[in-house]
Amino acid sequence: MSKTYYDPADLRKFGKITEWNEELGNKFFEYYGKVFEDGALTAREKSLIALAVAHTEQCPYCIDAYTKDGLQRGVTKEEMMEAIHVGAAIKSGATLVHGVQMMNKVNKLDG
Amino acid sequence: MATKSLQKRESNLANSNRQLEILSNGIFQNGELPTFKNKISETNQFPLKAKKLEILQINVGYMCNQVCDHCHVDAGPDRKEIMTRDTMLQCLEVIKNTEAHTLDLTGGAPEMNPDFRWFVEEAAKAGIKDFIVRSNLTIIRANKKFYDLPEFFKKHNVHVVSSMPHWTRGKTDKQRGNGVFDASIKALQELNAIGYGMPNSNLKLDLVYNPSGAFLPSDQAAMEKDFKKALLEDFDIQFHNLFAITNLPISRFLDYLIASENYEDYMYSLVEAYNPTAVKNVMCTNTISISWDGYLFDCDFNQMLKLPVNSKVKHISEYNEELLVGRNIVISQHCYGCTAGAGSSCQGSVA
Numbered sequence: 001m002s003k004t005y006y007d008p009a010d011l012r013k014f015g016k017i018t019e020w021n022e023e024l025g026n027k028f029f030e031y032y033g034k035v036f037e038d039g040a041l042t043a044r045e046k047s048l049i050a051l052a053v054a055h056t057e058q059c060p061y062c063i064d065a066y067t068k069d070g071l072q073r074g075v076t077k078e079e080m081m082e083a084i085h086v087g088a089a090i091k092s093g094a095t096l097v098h099g100v101q102m103m104n105k106v107n108k109l110d111g
Numbered sequence: 112m113a114t115k116s117l118q119k120r121e122s123n124l125a126n127s128n129r130q131l132e133i134l135s136n137g138i139f140q141n142g143e144l145p146t147f148k149n150k151i152s153e154t155n156q157f158p159l160k161a162k163k164l165e166i167l168q169i170n171v172g173y174m175c176n177q178v179c180d181h182c183h184v185d186a187g188p189d190r191k192e193i194m195t196r197d198t199m200l201q202c203l204e205v206i207k208n209t210e211a212h213t214l215d216l217t218g219g220a221p222e223m224n225p226d227f228r229w230f231v232e233e234a235a236k237a238g239i240k241d242f243i244v245r246s247n248l249t250i251i252r253a254n255k256k257f258y259d260l261p262e263f264f265k266k267h268n269v270h271v272v273s274s275m276p277h278w279t280r281g282k283t284d285k286q287r288g289n290g291v292f293d294a295s296i297k298a299l300q301e302l303n304a305i306g307y308g309m310p311n312s313n314l315k316l317d318l319v320y321n322p323s324g325a326f327l328p329s330d331q332a333a334m335e336k337d338f339k340k341a342l343l344e345d346f347d348i349q350f351h352n353l354f355a356i357t358n359l360p361i362s363r364f365l366d367y368l369i370a371s372e373n374y375e376d377y378m379y380s381l382v383e384a385y386n387p388t389a390v391k392n393v394m395c396t397n398t399i400s401i402s403w404d405g406y407l408f409d410c411d412f413n414q415m416l417k418l419p420v421n422s423k424v425k426h427i428s429e430y431n432e433e434l435l436v437g438r439n440i441v442i443s444q445h446c447y448g449c450t451a452g453a454g455s456s457c458q459g460s461v462a
Contacts, residue, residue, distance in 0.1 A: 069329075073329045
């Protein structure tokens with residue numbers, strides 16, 4: 001077993017998940033590939049969304065993959081950082097908006 | 112950013128044998144990754160055979176006014192290998208008699224060869240269909256004596272192909288040197304002003320995009336769209352086509368990959384992106400590359416690795432198209448660079 005939970009080399013093995021369940025694995029990769037094709041959004045826009053989500057999910061594999069994917073698509077580091085701030089803003093906003101719940105509770109118990 | 116070639120720095124990677132050793136050892140020797148020969152054998156594409164000659168690519172010298180990080184030629188101001196007029200005369204004999212439709216002049220900065228203009232004038236008379244000069248753009252602004260190059264190109268209906276790694280200053284200068292972006296923009300504007308690159312213009316201006324780091328190029332058509340939009344909006348610049356070219360792991364790019372500890376990951380990326388369809392159209396099957404001293408190679412990369420053509424004919428002085436057709440192409444692991452994804456050639460994607 002590896003001594004750390006995450007090994008960068010494991011990303012290359014992602015495709016192997018089909019070996020233990022071919023049908024579901026193949027369906028997943030087919031779906032995944034389709035999602036990232038050009039559609040109403042360009043593949044480039046989707047790559048930036050994926051990068052932001054990769055950070056909010058704190059998935060190191062996805063961060064590796066979509067940083068590289070962005071570079072391949074000519075995405076600049078400024079664009080990448082802005083995308084991550086969007087993710088971070090939603091994350092912190094999602095935390096802070098629960099403050100209303102706290103305020104409601106305080107007002108009910110001690111108002 | 113380095114200001115000297117690997118050769119001038121006396122780097123061991125200036126030695127082509129050392130590069131070939133690196134490309135054959137490690138992950139390829141221990142079987143972690145298949146060699147290029149084994150990979151193309153899986154689809155019965157070994158040996159690669161030369162088809163009808165279509166492109167004659169002549170490297171008129173390794174001297175350049177830039178020292179780009181990724182340069183597979185290891186070109187720079189300190190390189191003194193320059194094609195002589197005698198060798199050019201031998202090339203002209205071949206140009207006049209070849210059935211190739213494209214003549215492709217490269218370097219270094221080809222314009223720095225003192226006989227460059229004479230050679231272009233003579234070669235233009237041979238009436239080849241597509242006459243390419245690979246210009247780094249900044250040479251046009253480097254010295255007063257080059258200021259009239261756009262007019263010179265126009266006079267001889269030269270097809271200009273220029274490198275441009277990104278539409279932003281930061282990424283361009285990182286790869287090609289400080290000030291390169293601004294000088295390139297100015298040169299492109301000058302070329303546009305005399306008709307190069309304009310819609311429906313016969314004066315062809317294409318750009319070459321190659322990645323600024325250890326990653327592969329993405330979809331050529333999508334990149335072309337982004338380049339066109341950004342250059343038009345920001346600088347009022349137009350061009351015809353964008354060629355997306357993969358950086359091959361040789362020379363200065365190999366040096367960069369090793370120094371930045373990206374070599375193995377990069378080779379994995381190339382092998383994972385291997386596309387057998389691209390193999391059918393790799394440029395070595397329809398190109399001959401001629402070095403500054405007149406020797407023949409399957410491509411410019413093999414020229415830099417000193418891997419000569421596998422043929423009785425080795426030099427331009429003994430050129431014989433019939434003998435060269437059908438030869439086995441000389442390969443090594445760097446060839447994965449031309450077969451990754453949509454493939455890569457001096458004319459961009461091939462699949």
